[in-house]
Amino acid sequence: MNKRDFVLWFKDLGKDDIPLVGGKCANLGELYGQIGVPVPNGFAVSAYAYKVFLEKTGANKKIDALLFDINTDDLKSLQEVSEQIRKYIESLPIPKEIESSILKAYDRLCTQRKKKNVAVAVRSSATAEDLPGASFAGQQDTFLNVDKKMLLKRVHECWGSLFTPRAIAYRKEKGFAHDQVLISVGVQELIESYVSGVMFTMEPVSGDKDKAVINASWGLGEAVVSGSVTPDEYVVEKNTLHIVGKEIFKKDKQIVSDKRGSTKWVTVPKNMQDKPALTDKEIARLVQYGVQIENHYKFPQDIEWAKDKGGHIFILQARPVTVGVTTEEMKKKERRDFMEQDIIIRGLGVSPGLGSGKAKIILKVKDIANLEKGEVLVTEMTTPDWVPAMKKSLAIVTNLGGKTCHAAIVSRELGVPCIVGTKNATEVIKDGQVVTVDGKRGFVFKGEAAEREAAKTVSAPVDLSAQIVTATKVYVNLSIPEIAKKVAEETNADGVGLLRAEHLMLGIGKHPRLLLEEGGGQLMVDTFSQGIGQVAEAFSPRPIVYRFLDFKPDEFLELKGGEKYERGHVGPNPMIGYRGEFRYMKEDDIFRLELKAIRQVREKMGFTNTWVMVPFVRTLDVFRKTVQIMREEGLDNRTDRDFKLWIMVEVPSACFMIEEFCKEGIDGVSFGTNDLTMLVLGVDRNDVSVQELYDERNLGVLRAIAYTMAVCRKHGVTTSICGQAPSVYPDYLEFMIRNGCASLSVNPDTVVSSRKMVAVIEQKIQMEKALGFATKPKIAGIPMEEVFFWKKVE
Structure with missing residues (x-):
């Protein structure tokens, strides 16, 4: 050469x-x-x-x-x-x-x-x-x-x-x-791409080097690289090639070659828009190539790839995934300009919408008073202390975080566009700079978007006359009472299927034991009743299901007094430690404060649409003692027909003792599939070395859920689900509905789309009945009849 x-x-x-x-x-x-x-x-x-x-x-x-x-x-x-x-x-x-x-x-x-x-x-x-x-x-x-x-x-x-x-x-x-x-x-x-996209050989937000993340969509790769489409996302464990995450999005447009020697946008055929762009085998092959490239360079790689109509996969480009400001900027800015604006930085879009305004760099919580209403908050990360500032923000950008971090959850509930995991937004974005945050694609770009009115995550209030009606209730998950009215009006959810208590405790900022020691028990009662009442009023007469405090011991450590009162409870695996109903029995004085707050909401405020849910139920004996404490505090679903008592089904014993729990007089159950999968399979869902075993659609998990629902139907006990599985796997949602699940509870930004999915499934089932035939639905390739093991035993 x-x-x-x-x-x-x-x-x-x-x-x-x-x-x-x-x-x-x-x-x-x-x-x-x-x-x-x-x-x-x-x-x-x-x-x-x-x-x-x-x-x-x-x-x-x-x-x-x-x-x-x-x-x-x-x-x-x-x-x-x-x-x-x-x-x-x-x-x-x-x-x-x-x-x-x-x-x-x-x-x-x-x-x-x-x-x-x-x-x-x-x-x-x-x-x-x-x-x-x-x-x-x-x-x-x-x-x-x-x-x-x-x-x-x-x-x-x-x-x-x-x-x-x-x-x-x-x-x-x-x-x-x-x-x-x-x-x-x-x-x-040029590869005439049938499918194309980008692969990172590390998780780009968390930095997990044991996982690869693939984005894929139809047509030429420019659509994905430029952020002009929302591609499918696959998360793969590199050592085992096990797919641990799969999100399939509607892909309704693509870039293709035209006869004039250029490219053009075309509409994707309707029968392909909701289909996965890659098969599991193709995903595995692509990750193998990625690992091969990474091993050669000895550094995680950002790879562009394409698949032709013959199924052949080609690597189009590879460059290092780096952390430094200079090289990270290089990676970000090699993406084509969007809306003729200069892209400043890219992260993980976790709360959709556009927000334009002046950036305010705030690094310490003590300085949040400097944020003016309508500014874009740019910070390292957020904690509950930051919520007042988040409420004033037009958009939020953080250096750290993932899809389930505090900033992500809170911003979705607030309806504020948010990007997390940018790594260095606080360095790249200048204080006072006018920026636009695209919370769907994960872009921050210079200048003000022309479509400023599009900044809201949820658009105008739903036209109730045109609202889709489904037999299956679609509830919403909430943790911030201040946004309840907005969410109730804009989503028209059927109620709140999961009202988390943890945010209320974090707002007080002290360990409940320290509060009692200082004589501040009434503060907890008043704070909780005010927050719960705010949600109940917003949704009335629709029900709200309040889940009692379910801090794991290590999470209590963040509160003032946590080290003193909680350190002794932190065992080797807090997820299966001192939590749930067992804690209420052992520390009933704290539990009684929550009960007083609930009674205050129902009786003094008059919001009888407030129900309760007991988390992490393990044994019948402890549950009976928990219910007894509730009755001593004046909360008894036997004598008050408006008061409902639910339990979370997260532990296998609750599944196989469900007959006995129903006989105890519960009104409903809600499946927490994340913990239930972990405990049915004996797999720590936080341990990457065993992630290939973690699967919500495992036959054992499905049988536990199906049996629980069958028994609940027999006793007239309602069933619901607030885990992530139905939103990740459409066949999971169909499985739940076909087996009589009465409701699901989702994040505010997915209420409308979830209701549409439910409607399609219900119409499918009704048509089968009308035509007198039944399909043989499967979940994860398993015929549903295989799930009903007890029928074979009978």
């Missing part, structure tokens, strides 16, 4: 050739020739070719003149100069020797593929190793579905893209002359 060649083939390149062909092309060469994963063939128009082009055309002189004394703060002037330079570069003739080399290489590619006119992708590849690519890489061009006629034009345009406004401003700021940064152009056979 000659370093002065105008064209260099991928097979001859490696990761050390960045000065010759830039980062993208060098890594493609490494993938193609050294690692052995399937990579579409291609070549690089070298940085030396670009240098010769500048020298032979004398372009540098005019570029220097146009850039002389430019004011990069004058955006209009900057844009004008950028356009002049790009047009000038594209108007200059490519030297014949360079042109000939490019076209000969293209013809050779066609010969290798045994095609006359191979469609190619043409991508810029910057050579400046010491410059953060994020400052200008996102502005350099990529062209898809390019034929021979357009090839030289696209190479020209890639060269010109080195002079976008952002790239010019960055080089000016850092004191680099424009001719210090060269550019290469990659020309690669």
Whole structure:
């Protein structure tokens, strides 16, 4: 290989050739020739070719003149100069020797593929190793579905893209002359992608290096890379290739090649829009490639990939997933601009909606008073102490966190757009900078979105006349009383299936034992009754189901007095330790404070739509003692017909003793599938080394649930579910409805979509009955008749 060649083939390149062909092309060469994963063939128009082009055309002189004394703060002037330079570069003739080399290489590619006119992708590849690519890489061009006629034009345009406004401003700021940064152009056979997307060989939000995360959608990959579609997401345990998470989204549009040598958006056929883009075998194969690449580079990778109609998977690009500010920015900014705004940073979108406003960087909770209403809160992470600030925020961006972190849960309930897991938003976003937060896609970009009115997660209040009616109730999960009225009006949920108590305790900020010691028991009663009453009033006459405090011992440690009163209860596995009904029996003085609050809500405030639920029920004896304490405090579902008593079914003993629990007079059960799966299978759901065994759809788990529901139906006890399984697996929801589940409880942002899913399933069942035939539904490939083991025994 000659370093002065105008064209260099991928097979001859490696990761050390960045000065010759830039980062993208060098890594493609490494993938193609050294690692052995399937990579579409291609070549690089070298940085030396670009240098010769500048020298032979004398372009540098005019570029220097146009850039002389430019004011990069004058955006209009900057844009004008950028356009002049790009047009000038594209108007200059490519030297014949360079042109000939490019076209000969293209013809050779066609010969290798045994095609006359191979469609190619043409991508810029910057050579400046010491410059953060994020400052200008996102502005350099990529062209898809390019034929021979357009090839030289696209190479020209890639060269010109080195002079976008952002790239010019960055080089000016850092004191680099424009001719210090060269550019290469990659020309690669275009895979006619049937499916494409991005894979991270580590969990990009949590940093879990034992998992890979795949995003996939129909068509060419630009749709996923640019964030223009919401792709399917698969989370895979790399060592075992076990799929531990699967989210399938509606994919109603895709980018495809057109006959004019370009690309276009088209509508995805309706029968494909809700289908998974990849099979389990394809997911496993893709992760194997990812692990192979990661092992070679010895670092987690961000990989773009594609699958053709024949089912062949190709790797299109790989780059390191890094944590530092500079390299993280490079990764983020290599995504194409969205809505003509500069993307500042990307994280995990956890609460959908758009929010535009001034950013306020707050690092310590003591400074939250500095946040003005309508500003965008940017911080490291949030805790319950931050809720007052979160309520005033137009949007929220955090460095840390995942889908179930405090910021995610609270922001969804508040209806505030939120992005978590950005790693360094507090460094990248400037205080006072106007930004727009896209809480669905996970983007923060410069400037104010034109669609500011779209900022609300939930749109206008639901038109009750048009509301879908379902036999299965769709309840909502809540933990923040202040937003109850808004959620009740905008979602039209049938009630609250899970009102968490923990947030009320965190709001007080003290361990309940410390409160009692200080004589503050009444504070707890008043705080709880006020919060519960606020929710009950908002939803009245719809029911709200209040779950008694279910802190695990290690979670109590966060409260003042936690170390003193709780440290002794923290065992080796707090998830199965001192919690639930057992705690109420052992510390009934604290439990009685909650009961007084409930009675105050029902009797003094008059909200008799308030019901209660006992969590983590283990044994019949302890449950009886818990109920006895309730009755001593004046709460008795035997004598008060409006008062309902539910239990959480999270422990296998509750499933197989359900007949006895029903006879004790319970009114309802709610399945907590997360804990129930863990305990049925004996698998710690927080231990990654055994995650391949954790499956809510395991036959043993399904049988436990189905048996419980059958017994409850016999005794007239209502059944519900507030675990995550139905929202992750549609067949799980159908399984629950077919077996008589009376309700499900979901987060506020999914009430409407969940109701639609329920309606479809109910209509399907009704049609089967009307036509006199029944399908044989399966869940996770298991025929449902296999679930009903007790019928075979009978």
